[in-house]
Amino acid sequence: IAHQPNDVIRKIVLTIDTMNPTVKNVEYAVRGPIVQRAMQVEKELREGVKKPFTEVIKANIGDAHAMGQKPITFFRQVLALCSYPELLNENMFPEDAKNRARRILQACGGSSVGAYSASQGIDCVRQDVARYIERRDGGVPCDPDNVYLTTGASDGIVTMLKLLVCGEGASRTGVMISIPQYPLYSAALAELGAVQVNYYLNEEKCWSMDLSELERSLAEARKHCNPKALCIINPGNPTGQVQSRQCIEDVIRFAAKERLFLMADEVYQDNVYAEGCQFHSFKKVLFELGPEYSDNVELASFHSTSKCYMGECGFRGGYMEVINMDPEVQAQLSKLVSVRLCPPVPGQVLMDLVVNSPQPGEPSYTTFMKERTATLSLLAEKAKLTEQILNTVPGITCNPVQGAMYSFPNISLPEKSIKEAKALGQAPDMFYCMKLLEETGICLVPGSGFGQKDGTYHFRMTILPPTDKLKILLAKVKEFHQKFTQQYS
Amino acid sequence: IAHQPNDVIRKIVLTIDTMNPTVKNVEYAVRGPIVQRAMQVEKELREGVKKPFTEVIKANIGDAHAMGQKPITFFRQVLALCSYPELLNENMFPEDAKNRARRILQACGGSSVGAYSASQGIDCVRQDVARYIERRDGGVPCDPDNVYLTTGASDGIVTMLKLLVCGEGASRTGVMISIPQYPLYSAALAELGAVQVNYYLNEEKCWSMDLSELERSLAEARKHCNPKALCIINPGNPTGQVQSRQCIEDVIRFAAKERLFLMADEVYQDNVYAEGCQFHSFKKVLFELGPEYSDNVELASFHSTSKCYMGECGFRGGYMEVINMDPEVQAQLSKLVSVRLCPPVPGQVLMDLVVNSPQPGEPSYTTFMKERTATLSLLAEKAKLTEQILNTVPGITCNPVQGAMYSFPNISLPEKSIKEAKALGQAPDMFYCMKLLEETGICLVPGSGFGQKDGTYHFRMTILPPTDKLKILLAKVKEFHQKFTQQYS
Ligand SMILES: Cc1ncc(COP(=O)(O)O)c(C=O)c1O
Ligand SMILES: Cc1ncc(COP(=O)(O)O)c(C=O)c1O
Numbered sequence: 001i002a003h004q005p006n007d008v009i010r011k012i013v014l015t016i017d018t019m020n021p022t023v024k025n026v027e028y029a030v031r032g033p034i035v036q037r038a039m040q041v042e043k044e045l046r047e048g049v050k051k052p053f054t055e056v057i058k059a060n061i062g063d064a065h066a067m068g069q070k071p072i073t074f075f076r077q078v079l080a081l082c083s084y085p086e087l088l089n090e091n092m093f094p095e096d097a098k099n100r101a102r103r104i105l106q107a108c109g110g111s112s113v114g115a116y117s118a119s120q121g122i123d124c125v126r127q128d129v130a131r132y133i134e135r136r137d138g139g140v141p142c143d144p145d146n147v148y149l150t151t152g153a154s155d156g157i158v159t160m161l162k163l164l165v166c167g168e169g170a171s172r173t174g175v176m177i178s179i180p181q182y183p184l185y186s187a188a189l190a191e192l193g194a195v196q197v198n199y200y201l202n203e204e205k206c207w208s209m210d211l212s213e214l215e216r217s218l219a220e221a222r223k224h225c226n227p228k229a230l231c232i233i234n235p236g237n238p239t240g241q242v243q244s245r246q247c248i249e250d251v252i253r254f255a256a257k258e259r260l261f262l263m264a265d266e267v268y269q270d271n272v273y274a275e276g277c278q279f280h281s282f283k284k285v286l287f288e289l290g291p292e293y294s295d296n297v298e299l300a301s302f303h304s305t306s307k308c309y310m311g312e313c314g315f316r317g318g319y320m321e322v323i324n325m326d327p328e329v330q331a332q333l334s335k336l337v338s339v340r341l342c343p344p345v346p347g348q349v350l351m352d353l354v355v356n357s358p359q360p361g362e363p364s365y366t367t368f369m370k371e372r373t374a375t376l377s378l379l380a381e382k383a384k385l386t387e388q389i390l391n392t393v394p395g396i397t398c399n400p401v402q403g404a405m406y407s408f409p410n411i412s413l414p415e416k417s418i419k420e421a422k423a424l425g426q427a428p429d430m431f432y433c434m435k436l437l438e439e440t441g442i443c444l445v446p447g448s449g450f451g452q453k454d455g456t457y458h459f460r461m462t463i464l465p466p467t468d469k470l471k472i473l474l475a476k477v478k479e480f481h482q483k484f485t486q487q488y489s
Numbered sequence: 490i491a492h493q494p495n496d497v498i499r500k501i502v503l504t505i506d507t508m509n510p511t512v513k514n515v516e517y518a519v520r521g522p523i524v525q526r527a528m529q530v531e532k533e534l535r536e537g538v539k540k541p542f543t544e545v546i547k548a549n550i551g552d553a554h555a556m557g558q559k560p561i562t563f564f565r566q567v568l569a570l571c572s573y574p575e576l577l578n579e580n581m582f583p584e585d586a587k588n589r590a591r592r593i594l595q596a597c598g599g600s601s602v603g604a605y606s607a608s609q610g611i612d613c614v615r616q617d618v619a620r621y622i623e624r625r626d627g628g629v630p631c632d633p634d635n636v637y638l639t640t641g642a643s644d645g646i647v648t649m650l651k652l653l654v655c656g657e658g659a660s661r662t663g664v665m666i667s668i669p670q671y672p673l674y675s676a677a678l679a680e681l682g683a684v685q686v687n688y689y690l691n692e693e694k695c696w697s698m699d700l701s702e703l704e705r706s707l708a709e710a711r712k713h714c715n716p717k718a719l720c721i722i723n724p725g726n727p728t729g730q731v732q733s734r735q736c737i738e739d740v741i742r743f744a745a746k747e748r749l750f751l752m753a754d755e756v757y758q759d760n761v762y763a764e765g766c767q768f769h770s771f772k773k774v775l776f777e778l779g780p781e782y783s784d785n786v787e788l789a790s791f792h793s794t795s796k797c798y799m800g801e802c803g804f805r806g807g808y809m810e811v812i813n814m815d816p817e818v819q820a821q822l823s824k825l826v827s828v829r830l831c832p833p834v835p836g837q838v839l840m841d842l843v844v845n846s847p848q849p850g851e852p853s854y855t856t857f858m859k860e861r862t863a864t865l866s867l868l869a870e871k872a873k874l875t876e877q878i879l880n881t882v883p884g885i886t887c888n889p890v891q892g893a894m895y896s897f898p899n900i901s902l903p904e905k906s907i908k909e910a911k912a913l914g915q916a917p918d919m920f921y922c923m924k925l926l927e928e929t930g931i932c933l934v935p936g937s938g939f940g941q942k943d944g945t946y947h948f949r950m951t952i953l954p955p956t957d958k959l960k961i962l963l964a965k966v967k968e969f970h971q972k973f974t975q976q977y978s
Contacts, residue, residue: 066598109555
């Protein structure tokens with residue numbers, strides 16, 4: 001008998017047709033095809049393939065350490081002490097680092113970071129988070145019982161969405177998200193089978209939120225689903241804006257009036273660069289609006305160890321605070337998080353250090369402040385640089401990078417390039433970014449991965465590469481854009 | 490106007506009635522009401538409340554470090570070095586620890602464990618996992634592309650189930666799980682809206698799997714759902730059995746014949762104590778059965794840093810290997826894991842050390858082997874001790890603890906206690922365990938939290954407490970059981 005091809009005799013249970021269809025609907029641009037191609041290109045370079053460039057410069061993901069940012073010394077000292085407590089007997093570490101490590105170890109089962117913690121997170125860490133939030137918000141009280149430590153902010157966001165989403169047909173839960181958005185949101189909503197309700201940020205007004213647009217979006221959504229929640233990212237990813245206090249007030253009043261659960265993604269709360277801009281937490285503004293709001297509006301806010309000045313993405317630390325959550329629902333939340341046992345303890349340790357950093361008078365204070373300030377100043381400088389250079393390119397228009405770590409410039413693409421892209425079945429800005437990668441080695445993410453107004457095109461780039469590389473990157477983008485425009489005109 | 494009570498004027502979006510109903514169906518006994526009560530009791534003791542005991546002894550969760558087990562020195566040295574690479578310049582660490590740390594750091598973005606890794610896990614770690622699996626399985630090949638690092642085994646298991654589960658009504662996905670089970674499975678299935686298909690382990694034959702029972706269970710399930718997967722935990726939690734090679738063969742043939750996707754939870758693969766017992770990985774047996782099976786049967790197997798001799802639960806390290814997975818589905822899996830960015834990097838480091846531990850000739854080898862052997866021998870001793878003492882109690886029958894970390898003895902409960910429990914709306918073994926906790930300070934988990942044959946009652950206890958405490962615990966259980974039996978007879 002002739003040997004039958006494998007796929008005929010194989011009896012596979014799990015195929016693309018039998019698998020969970022909601023998973024198939026998930027998209028995640030930040031690690032999508034362009035990044036996969038970039039990794040191939042890097043491999044080709046290593047293998048000696050000739051290219052018009054010698055290295056790939058990645059500006060596709062907000063991964064500070066990968067881009068050369070150095071960790072905060074104090075944080076890493078405490079982590080080393082917690083990992084290997086024998087080091088507590090050495091003289092090489094400052095006393096405050098040792099004290100922090102001792103305190104955390106004491107709060108761990110068997111004094112080991114290798115024990116499972118409480119599912120909600122280590123008690124003393126949650127207490128420290130609560131005190132941090134109170135300081136940050138000018139004394140608005142925070143109950144540690146409302147704080148949940150998480151596996152990065154991603155985990156907290158997905159968990160909250162999981163609680164919210166249900167229903168079928170016209171009563172399916174709708175969740176309002178900004179467009180452009182961070183694609184975790186669309187991915188999680190697709191996976192949960194929720195309705196993604198888009199509201200557009202106002203590019204003309206520096207990516208601010210617009211009350212009339214929120215109203216339009218909600219009214220539209222109510223025709224076919226049950227909108228229950230409104231997500232805000234502030235400072236914004238991918239758009240780099242910092243929302244004004246007024247705007248946040250408007251959003252809270254809107255949520256109260258329309259009975260929407262607020263989800264405030266505030267992972268970039270220390271990343272504010274532009275003059276006149278300031279970070280206002282949704283919680284603080286909520287409480288300043290008075291009891292009519294602060295007693296009624298439900299809010300979950302998210303923070304992470306991955307961004308700000310620490311950029312410790314690999315540790316997967318984070319927290320969420322829930323406000324005005326129904327106690328019965330909160331009991332369900334506590335049960336739900338217990339299934340995964342606990343968030344990674346080293347990430348919890350790091351979160352603790354972020355919210356309980358060295359204080360004036362402690363031996364590590366000076367170094368800590370120097371490192372923190374240096375990192376944030378450098379980011380502010382690169383934010384400015386990025387905006388300035390991009391705006392010198394004819395056909396590229398770029399809002400100021402007020403905060404976060406990204407620029408999301410508008411690019412005009414020649415009609416011919418749009419046609420060619422479409423003929424290839426590609427989004428025009430994907431076509432553009434792929435060409436950019438192949439010709440210059442620069443890896444950006446097309447705007448279509450984040451969502452954008454129909455007929456507009458963008459890319460997202462991080463401001464994280466070291467200044468010298470960032471300058472090269474910007475110069476190459478400039479040159480490429482001009483060449484591309486010519487070629488397709 | 491009189492002040493209205495808060496719950497009248499509050500306009501809450503998310504209530505127990507409007508929240509996701511599948512979340513409400515989730516149960517998780519290992520951290521359920523009995524554990525919450527135990528924590529209260531501990532607090533009461535601290536506050537000076539008089540009790541018939543002075544401390545709570547917890548045997549409710551497989552958390553080795555919390556029970557006093559010491560971490561492996563080498564692992565923690567490498568973790569400290571990776572956290573704070575300045576330590577590479579110190580003389581206090583052995584060269585092999587430094588080399589491991591250097592190699593891992595080199596594989597991290599920006600040479601920092603604070604960078605996001607590839608979503609599937611760090612390349613070199615996946616390669617080390619693949620080589621470990623090959624050694625373990627006597628040379629059966631393992632492709633690193635089929636290895637996914639995870640946030641503990643929990644994450645891998647939930648991710649695989651997420652891929653598998655879909656459909657409504659009679660075509661809803663059914664997943665076969667052993668009863669008694671580890672409640673992560675029932676919780677995840679409830680959350681995903683899948684049908685939990687129970688097959689009972691054979692308590693009379695030391696909790697082995699029984700082909701006729703698998704057949705019964707499957708035939709039953711096919712009447713009302715679409716069974717697609719079969720989950721096995723070996724060595725078993727909560728039941729402590731180690732399946733024989735014959736039994737594993739039978740299960741694989743069954744899965745092949747019935748077209749079921751196999752999920753092998755092998756997190757206790759080093760925890761085998763009983764003479765004549767040996768760990769056989771499902772993968773190895775699958776390949777030994779020849780290409781008819783090894784080319785066709787789909788298998789996902791799971792491992793973790795949380796168990797075995799390391800017990801590093803807090804780091805949330807783990808991996809899964811997928812075999813014979815449809816390439817299109819695997820692409821979907823890779824996409825899905827990218828949404829959460831990456832598993833915690835310190836957990837990945839730890840997983841690497843587990844699969845790439847010190848080798849003969851390396852400076853850390855002797856200490857490593859001494860520590861590993863000591864831990865495993867102590868566990869073997871405690872397994873024996875637990876079985877022996879429990880079997881001296883009239884009304885308690887206990888299978889040998891062949892492996893894993895648990896005993897799941899059968900307890901006979903007097904009719905009167907069963908009636909009283911039911912009158913209180915409690916499972917009879919919950920009633921028993923609650924009384925045990927209140928009277929002796931011992932925290933066990935009732936069998937009903939894991940599932941058991943109707944009309945039988947059990948509790949699960951870990952063998953992890955230090956030997957002296959374990960002896961106290963067993964003596965107290967013995968005394969309590971006799972008193973309880975008397976009281977309700
Ligand atoms: C807006 C926003 N939210 C959440 C996250 C998730 O971060 P993590 O899960 O690393 O905390 C990111 C990461 O880039 C982000 O930009
Ligand atoms: C059988 C089994 N599988 C999976 C897990 C999950 O372990 P982790 O997520 O800590 O790796 C456990 C934990 O006790 C277990 O007993």
